[in-house]
Amino acid sequence: MTRFRLTIEYDGRPFVGWQRQANGTGVQQVLEDAVRAFTGEQVTVFGAGRTDAGVHSLGQVAHVDIEKPMRADQVMGALNHHVKPWPVSALRVEEVDEDFHARFSCRQRAYRYRIVNRRAPLTFDRGLAWRVGRPLDTEAMRAAARHLVGRHDFTTFRHVACQARSPVKTLDLLEVERIDDEVHVLAMARSFLHHQVRSMVGCLALVGIGKWRPEDMKAALDARDRRALGLNAPPDGLYFLWAKY
Amino acid sequence: MTRFRLTIEYDGRPFVGWQRQANGTGVQQVLEDAVRAFTGEQVTVFGAGRTDAGVHSLGQVAHVDIEKPMRADQVMGALNHHVKPWPVSALRVEEVDEDFHARFSCRQRAYRYRIVNRRAPLTFDRGLAWRVGRPLDTEAMRAAARHLVGRHDFTTFRHVACQARSPVKTLDLLEVERIDDEVHVLAMARSFLHHQVRSMVGCLALVGIGKWRPEDMKAALDARDRRALGLNAPPDGLYFLWAKY
Incomplete structure (x- = not known):
C-alpha cells in the first residue's frame, strides 16, 4: 500500500x-x-x-x-x-509517508476570495467571482479586516450547521488587495469554521461600499451572534489556495 | 443620431x-x-x-x-x-464624433495569446487557453519572435481565405512573457492578416518545445508560402486586448 x-x-x-x-x-x-x-x-x-x-x-x-x-x-x-x-x-x-493525513496533519490553510468590482456584468467569470457594482473602498476594508485577525470567538461568522466543536479560531491573516478592477481577500488560518471566509468577506464588502464603518466589524465580532452578520458572500468567488503541513 | x-x-x-x-x-x-x-x-x-x-x-x-x-x-x-x-x-x-470609425480609424490593435504550460489538464481554462504539456523555452521563443517584428510579407502566417489586399504588414511588437505556469504572447500591429497571430503563436510553440530552432522562424517567414507554416494555434487562447485610435 x-x-x-x-x-x-x-x-x-x-x-x-x-x-x-x-x-x-x-x-x-x-x-x-x-x-x-x-x-x-x-x-x-x-x-x-x-x-x-x-x-x-x-x-x-x-x-x-x-x-x-x-x-x-x-x-x-x-x-x-x-x-x-x-x-x-x-x-x-x-x-x-503513512503518517501524512491531508486533513489532520494540516497546519495552515489559505483561501482567496475574488470580487470583481465593476458595473459591467461578468462574462468569463460567471460563477467564478462575486461582482460588486458599487466602488469598494479597500482602505476601509483593510481597517475592518484588522479587527478579525487573531484568536476570537467567530460565532457571528459561522454557519448554523457548522460542526466544529468550538467557535474559537485563530485567524493568521486577512488581507485585502486591489488588482485592477478586482478586489481579492486572502485568508489564512490553521482551520476555518463553516462559511467563515464567505461571512467575513460579505461584511468586508459592506464596509467597502460604506454601509458599515470599519468599527462595525468589531461590533459584529463581539456580538458572538449569527444575527449580527451583515452579509454572507456567495460561493462563486471562493478559492481554496493551498494547505501547509 | x-x-x-x-x-x-x-x-x-x-x-x-x-x-x-x-x-x-x-x-x-x-x-x-x-x-x-x-x-x-x-x-x-x-x-x-x-x-x-x-x-x-x-x-x-x-x-x-x-x-x-x-x-x-x-x-x-x-x-x-x-x-x-x-x-x-x-x-x-x-x-x-461621427468621424470615429471603430474599424477604419483604428491605428493599432493588440492581441494576447495565453498558453498554459503544464502537464495537468485544464479545468477553469477549457476553451480559454491552449495547454502545451511539454516545457516551453521562452528564451528561444523570444529569439524566434524577433525575426517576425517589423514590415514583412506574412504570407506564411496567413489563412488561405484571408481577404486582405496585401500580405505585407508591419508587426510593431511580439513579446513572450512567462507568468508562473502560463506563457503569454503579446502582439501589436496596425492590422493583422486572418489567422496571423494564431499562426505566429503555433510556430513559436514549436520553437518553445525544441522542434524548431529560432532561425527556422525566419526561414518560414522568408518562404512566403502557407505550406512553410509549422502549426496554427487553436482559437482558445486568443484574446483581443485593445484598439488604439
Missing part, C-alpha cells in the same frame, strides 16, 4: 462541494471513482478543506491509499484521464 | 466569431439585436477586430449609431441588460 498526496484544482460550479453527497456529485466522489477505475480498489480520498457547493480550488490537498503498485506520475496520469469530463485536475501527485 | 463607442468583453466559446453569420451566432448580431430591443432601430455594429470562432475579447472596440436620444450610461445599462444571457458585456460606452 502506498499513500499519495494529491494537489487538486477544480472548478466548483458543477459540484455539490468537496464531500460525497446524495443530492449531486462531490469532487471527492469523482476522485474516488477515478481511482477505482484504474485500480479496482474502493478508496476514500481525504481532503484538507471540505469546500461548499460552488467553491473552487487552485490547490486543494488530498491523500489516498493505493494497493496496486504504481509510481506517482502514473497515478497522476491515470487520475487525470479518469476524472474526465469533470473539471478536476491533479496538478501534482507525490508519494508520502 | 448619436454615435457611441463601445468597449466590449466577450467569452468567444459559444460564438461563430465576431461577424454575423448564417451558421450560428456572432457577437455583432447579439449587440445589434440588443440595440434593436431598446431602440426599435435596425443598426449595424462595426468592430475593430473581426475575431474568429472561439476567440475572446477583453477590450474589443465597436461603434454604433442610435437615433433615439440616449445618454452613454443609459446605452451601457440597456445593452448589458439586453445581451443576456450571452457572455458579452459592455465595459464602457462613450459618445464620439
Whole structure:
C-alpha cells in the first residue's frame, strides 16, 4: 500500500462541494471513482478543506491509499484521464509517508476570495467571482479586516450547521488587495469554521461600499451572534489556495 | 443620431466569431439585436477586430449609431441588460464624433495569446487557453519572435481565405512573457492578416518545445508560402486586448 498526496484544482460550479453527497456529485466522489477505475480498489480520498457547493480550488490537498503498485506520475496520469469530463485536475501527485493525513496533519490553510468590482456584468467569470457594482473602498476594508485577525470567538461568522466543536479560531491573516478592477481577500488560518471566509468577506464588502464603518466589524465580532452578520458572500468567488503541513 | 463607442468583453466559446453569420451566432448580431430591443432601430455594429470562432475579447472596440436620444450610461445599462444571457458585456460606452470609425480609424490593435504550460489538464481554462504539456523555452521563443517584428510579407502566417489586399504588414511588437505556469504572447500591429497571430503563436510553440530552432522562424517567414507554416494555434487562447485610435 502506498499513500499519495494529491494537489487538486477544480472548478466548483458543477459540484455539490468537496464531500460525497446524495443530492449531486462531490469532487471527492469523482476522485474516488477515478481511482477505482484504474485500480479496482474502493478508496476514500481525504481532503484538507471540505469546500461548499460552488467553491473552487487552485490547490486543494488530498491523500489516498493505493494497493496496486504504481509510481506517482502514473497515478497522476491515470487520475487525470479518469476524472474526465469533470473539471478536476491533479496538478501534482507525490508519494508520502503513512503518517501524512491531508486533513489532520494540516497546519495552515489559505483561501482567496475574488470580487470583481465593476458595473459591467461578468462574462468569463460567471460563477467564478462575486461582482460588486458599487466602488469598494479597500482602505476601509483593510481597517475592518484588522479587527478579525487573531484568536476570537467567530460565532457571528459561522454557519448554523457548522460542526466544529468550538467557535474559537485563530485567524493568521486577512488581507485585502486591489488588482485592477478586482478586489481579492486572502485568508489564512490553521482551520476555518463553516462559511467563515464567505461571512467575513460579505461584511468586508459592506464596509467597502460604506454601509458599515470599519468599527462595525468589531461590533459584529463581539456580538458572538449569527444575527449580527451583515452579509454572507456567495460561493462563486471562493478559492481554496493551498494547505501547509 | 448619436454615435457611441463601445468597449466590449466577450467569452468567444459559444460564438461563430465576431461577424454575423448564417451558421450560428456572432457577437455583432447579439449587440445589434440588443440595440434593436431598446431602440426599435435596425443598426449595424462595426468592430475593430473581426475575431474568429472561439476567440475572446477583453477590450474589443465597436461603434454604433442610435437615433433615439440616449445618454452613454443609459446605452451601457440597456445593452448589458439586453445581451443576456450571452457572455458579452459592455465595459464602457462613450459618445464620439461621427468621424470615429471603430474599424477604419483604428491605428493599432493588440492581441494576447495565453498558453498554459503544464502537464495537468485544464479545468477553469477549457476553451480559454491552449495547454502545451511539454516545457516551453521562452528564451528561444523570444529569439524566434524577433525575426517576425517589423514590415514583412506574412504570407506564411496567413489563412488561405484571408481577404486582405496585401500580405505585407508591419508587426510593431511580439513579446513572450512567462507568468508562473502560463506563457503569454503579446502582439501589436496596425492590422493583422486572418489567422496571423494564431499562426505566429503555433510556430513559436514549436520553437518553445525544441522542434524548431529560432532561425527556422525566419526561414518560414522568408518562404512566403502557407505550406512553410509549422502549426496554427487553436482559437482558445486568443484574446483581443485593445484598439488604439
